[in-house]
Amino acid sequence: MTRWTRRPEGSNWGEFGDDDQLGRLNLITAERRLAATREVREGIAFPLSLPLDFPRGEYALGPRKPPVLASTPLGHNHRFLPTVPDVVSDDLAVLHLQYSTQWDSFAHHGGVFDLDGTGEPAICYYNGYRADVDVIGDPAGSVPPHADALGIETMAQTGVQGRGVLVDLERAVGHERVAVGYEMLAEVMAEQHVTVEAGDILCVHTGLTAIMLDLGDDLTQEKLNSCAVLDSQDHRLLQWITDSGLSAIVADNLAVEPFSLDPAPGAESVLPLHTHCLFKQGIPLGEMWYLADLAHWLREHERSRFLLTAPPLRLPGAVGSPVSGVATV
Known part of the structure; x- marks a missing residue:
């Protein structure tokens, strides 16, 4: 039985089944994994995670x-x-599970929506799973916060193995703080001969985690706000994410998109890309991945695709997880 009678505009709720908890990870089929293995030509493996005690400096003063x-x-x-x-x-x-290189589960970011058409919005998550029923989040409650649905273990059980496709924004714009919308992304992808197909995992290299490693304890908030981000205010970009069929997005920056606690008047979300991906489309997001060595190798060899293996911890009830991904070329 479905948990909702209405779904948010632009969502794919129900399209993978009423009880689906995997979202677009369903697109990583056996055939897509076989296609990913055909990208392995040299047998070289690149680890894609920061040490778990990075970032340091001013980042460590935050809540995580x-x-x-x-x-x-x-x-x-x-x-x-x-x-x-x-x-x-x-x-x-x-461990703060989302301090360093991480995956976000669908229970990490939800929304407020009138699921039943009664005029009474409810706090809910991907595919209509509900707060206080499926995702328990009150730290003062009698039951510790946890996810009975959409927890990170559902993602872990898939193995998260498929074809990674890297877009090198550092190569295109350096370390300048640029909000990359649809047109710029399309231009960069065309210049770098990058194609995204259904089931692919899009990896966005900006250079930020390499800066984190280089600066160590001297990392400042100013440096954390450098390098490119995806322009989540660009509706054409969000529509491309929907239409592309990509299964997940990872980046080497803090949130994939810009983050501000002072949104523009009338804004529906402080993190529109999180809302679009995690809440509406069931697309996992990875943050603060270390992509520099892989990006430089791909650049030198005029390639953009590789086999990506990156399961999170199989930790029942968690809403996020560290990840030690591996790219094999």
Whole structure:
């Protein structure tokens, strides 16, 4: 039984089934994975994640914090028995799951919409899953916040393996802060001979995570606001995302799109691309991926496609996850 009688304009709710939780990841079929494997010609692998304690500097002053390592009761250099030489080290980590290189699940970003046509909007998520029913988010409630639907584990179970396609915006505009709309993106893709097909994972290289690594503790908010972003105010760009059939978007910047807590009057969202992708279309978003080495290699070899393997943690109920993706060329 469907959870809604009305769906937001521009959404694809229900098109993959009433109970679908995978969205456009459904487009990564066995045939698309086989096509992705045919992009492997050299056998070279590129890791696509930052160290989990990056970014540093002023970014670490925000609400998301770097990981904290500690020992379990076994401790470090613990001997099981004094009569045998076995020694074991065991530890634990406290992680903000979306501090560093990450995937956003569909439970990360929702909206307020009149699902039933009664005139009473409800807080909801992709495919009509509802707050306080399917996604529990009150930290003061009797039940800890978690996602009973749309959690990151649903994404992990797919393996998230398909064909990655890289657009090199750093090559086109350097480190200038540019909002890249549909026309500019189309021009760059044409110049770089980039084609996106159904099921492809679009990777947007701007150069920002390389700056994060280079600056380390000296990273400033000014530098965090450098490099290109996708222009989420451009409705033609959002429509292209819908029409292209891409299955996911990842970028090496903070949010793929610009972010401001002071939106223009009448704005429907502070993060229109998040709303369009995560809420309406079921397109996962990846942020702060390390794409520099891969981008430079692809640039030198006049290529843009590769096999991408990037499952998140299979952590039930989580709304986001660190990811250690690998591109194989």
